Amino acid sequence: TQLLEQSPQFLSIQEGENLTVYCNSSSVFSSLQWYRQEPGEGPVLLVTVVTGGEVKKLKRLTFQFGDARKDSSLHITAAQPGDTGLYLCAGGKGAQKLVFGQGTRLTINP
Amino acid sequence: GAVVSQHPSWVICKSGTSVKIECRSLDFQATTMFWYRQFPKQSLMLMATSNEGSKATYEQGVEKDKFLINHASLTLSTLTVTSAHPEDSSFYICSARDPARDGANVLTFGAGSRLTVL
Numbered sequence: 725t726q727l728l729e730q731s732p733q734f735l736s737i738q739e740g741e742n743l744t745v746y747c748n749s750s751s752v753f754s755s756l757q758w759y760r761q762e763p764g765e766g767p768v769l770l771v772t773v774v775t776g777g778e779v780k781k782l783k784r785l786t787f788q789f790g791d792a793r794k795d796s797s798l799h800i801t802a803a804q805p806g807d808t809g810l811y812l813c814a815g816g817k818g819a820q821k822l823v824f825g826q827g828t829r830l831t832i833n834p
Numbered sequence: 835g836a837v838v839s840q841h842p843s844w845v846i847c848k849s850g851t852s853v854k855i856e857c858r859s860l861d862f863q864a865t866t867m868f869w870y871r872q873f874p875k876q877s878l879m880l881m882a883t884s885n886e887g888s889k890a891t892y893e894q895g896v897e898k899d900k901f902l903i904n905h906a907s908l909t910l911s912t913l914t915v916t917s918a919h920p921e922d923s924s925f926y927i928c929s930a931r932d933p934a935r936d937g938a939n940v941l942t943f944g945a946g947s948r949l950t951v952l
Contacts, residue, residue, distance in 0.1 A: 769941070
């Protein structure tokens with residue numbers, strides 16, 4: 725059973741378009757992280773959200789944590805080819821191990 | 835910031851041999867490290883939690899005799915794939931938690947080790 729469901733799992737869009745990736749769960753998490761992974765490398769942390777309703781911005785990326793701390797979204801504005809990669813959400817409960825979503829493979833076409 | 839180093843970054847071995855992968859925390863002490871396995875175009879699957887000075891905790895379905903984990907110091911954990919077979923070919927990634935950084939649940943990942951078993 726996948727505790728964190730990411731959607732879409734694959735997304736290919738043109739440069740300049742906007743997109744949103746979703747991370748949903750029936751469980752409550754104390755924190756949720758978004759990572760980005762490029763081929764042949766390990767994931768790199770983009771952001772951590774801990775408060776229900778929290779919104780964080782990282783340049784053209786906007787992250788939101790649901791009010792109930794069960795879901796999160798990543799919105800990218802004016803996507804660029806450099807945004808291409810695998811985006812992973814991961815939820816944590818206290819000091820327990822992180823649970824990862826299936827990942828969203830994003831391709832931005834020039 | 836926290837840095838985790840993995841070595842080797844890639845390795846090719848013959849079927850039946852054993853391969854050791856090292857995971858080091860370079861600028862912090864990690865009492866806990868995590869080992870993941872990632873198949874092409876898939877997400878990370880946790881294999882085991884490596885605990886300094888004690889036995890690793892393996893996830894369900896992961897053979898502890900196949901994937902030996904040793905965490906002998908606060909900065910080094912090793913994963914040994916014993917008697918490797920082609921189906922063990924995968925991307926192995928370690929991570930560590932730096933308690934001093936953003937609370938308890940932020941992980942820093944190594945760059946991964948790609949194992950190919952011929």
